[in-house]
Amino acid sequence: MKSVYPRVPASLRDLTPESARLCLGIERFCLEELGLALRDAGIVLGFSGGADSLALLSCLRVLSARHGVRLTVAILDHCLRPEAVDEVRRAGELAADLGLDFATERVDVGRLAAECGIGHEEAGRNARFAFLERVRQARSARYIALGHQLNDLAEDALMRLMRGAVWPALAGMEGVDWSRHLIRPLLLTPRAALEAFLCSFGASWILDPLNTDARYLRNRVRERMVPLFLAENPAFLEHVARRWRIARLDAGYLEEQLEASLKLVTPCASPQGRHIGKALLCGLHPALRLRLYKALLDAAGPGQVRAGTLLELEAAWRRGEGGKELRFHGGKRARIHQGGVLIYRETEPGR
Numbered sequence: 001m002k003s004v005y006p007r008v009p010a011s012l013r014d015l016t017p018e019s020a021r022l023c024l025g026i027e028r029f030c031l032e033e034l035g036l037a038l039r040d041a042g043i044v045l046g047f048s049g050g051a052d053s054l055a056l057l058s059c060l061r062v063l064s065a066r067h068g069v070r071l072t073v074a075i076l077d078h079c080l081r082p083e084a085v086d087e088v089r090r091a092g093e094l095a096a097d098l099g100l101d102f103a104t105e106r107v108d109v110g111r112l113a114a115e116c117g118i119g120h121e122e123a124g125r126n127a128r129f130a131f132l133e134r135v136r137q138a139r140s141a142r143y144i145a146l147g148h149q150l151n152d153l154a155e156d157a158l159m160r161l162m163r164g165a166v167w168p169a170l171a172g173m174e175g176v177d178w179s180r181h182l183i184r185p186l187l188l189t190p191r192a193a194l195e196a197f198l199c200s201f202g203a204s205w206i207l208d209p210l211n212t213d214a215r216y217l218r219n220r221v222r223e224r225m226v227p228l229f230l231a232e233n234p235a236f237l238e239h240v241a242r243r244w245r246i247a248r249l250d251a252g253y254l255e256e257q258l259e260a261s262l263k264l265v266t267p268c269a270s271p272q273g274r275h276i277g278k279a280l281l282c283g284l285h286p287a288l289r290l291r292l293y294k295a296l297l298d299a300a301g302p303g304q305v306r307a308g309t310l311l312e313l314e315a316a317w318r319r320g321e322g323g324k325e326l327r328f329h330g331g332k333r334a335r336i337h338q339g340g341v342l343i344y345r346e347t348e349p350g351r
Contacts, residue, residue: 007201050211167250313326
């Protein structure tokens with residue numbers, strides 16, 4: 001890849017009208033839909049040199065002058081490709097050319113995966129998020145910005161469908177993860193629009209061969225499934241964005257209702273857990289009961305809560321199967337009795 005990084009624009013005036021409109025649209029999305037506070041914010045940008053992260057950097061640099069944003073370019077070397085060393089060097093040169101803060105580390109993701117008994121994809125993701133959070137704390141930054149865009153959202157929604165996700169999570173990843181300080185400013189912008197944006201000022205980007213490796217599910221979804229959906233419906237990505245917006249509204253309403261219900265749940269001394277009273281359960285819609293079960297099971301400790309088992313719990317409650325106990329991963333239990341439902345975790349999970 002030839003380096004044309006120094007041509008990254010500095011302001012809206014340096015862009016074509018179409019590219020300026022794209023940046024302003026991303027700004028509106030951040031402020032109005034994600035509810036971000038950009039004024040004088042420190043933002044750590046997860047950078048790779050690929051099209052998405054370079055477009056994110058270029059857009060945020062343009063908008064930084066309007067909001068006083070302080071950018072840190074952060075790149076992690078996963079030690080999976082020898083060319084990554086040169087890519088990190090180029091990223092550092094780019095940050096220096098633009099007068100931006102820069103941070104980097106090296107993590108042997110292959111070794112990490114072997115030690116933890118997980119795949120390279122999961123190990124790399126965990127390492128990257130941990131690195132970005134360390135940088136955020138060191139810089140006292142407000143946000144960590146990731147370059148996920150609309151095509152990524154479509155891929156994520158399809159993978160969630162395959163894995164059995166339910167509404168509204170089925171619509172795909174969040175635009176903001178407040179608990180981890182993550183933001184995705186490009187989430188509703190198509191990949192093609194971002195690449196056209198980069199080409200408008202002559203930028204080039206890195207093509208990571210791992211992004212086409214068919215061993216990874218996301219790559220198979222990207223290369224095989226998304227093109228099929230687009231062939232059947234060229235407006236597929238627009239529908240993904242519309243569904244995401246509707247899901248956010250539904251999620252907001254459900255969260256409000258769930259918070260009110262959680263306040264009515266009582267703690268239990270023996271066994272340690274939470275008790276949902278019969279009166280509360282009878283007063284809730286089944287959809288909210290399911291979410292209440294899941295919220296309490298999630299709070300009980302680690303371990304995946306499967307939708308199928310939640311539906312079994314709901315059916316058993318409706319049938320009044322007193323004394324029935326359902327088991328969840330991580331030693332978590334749900335027991336039905338005349339007074340309601342008790343959710344707790346064994347002292348020694350899996351005993």
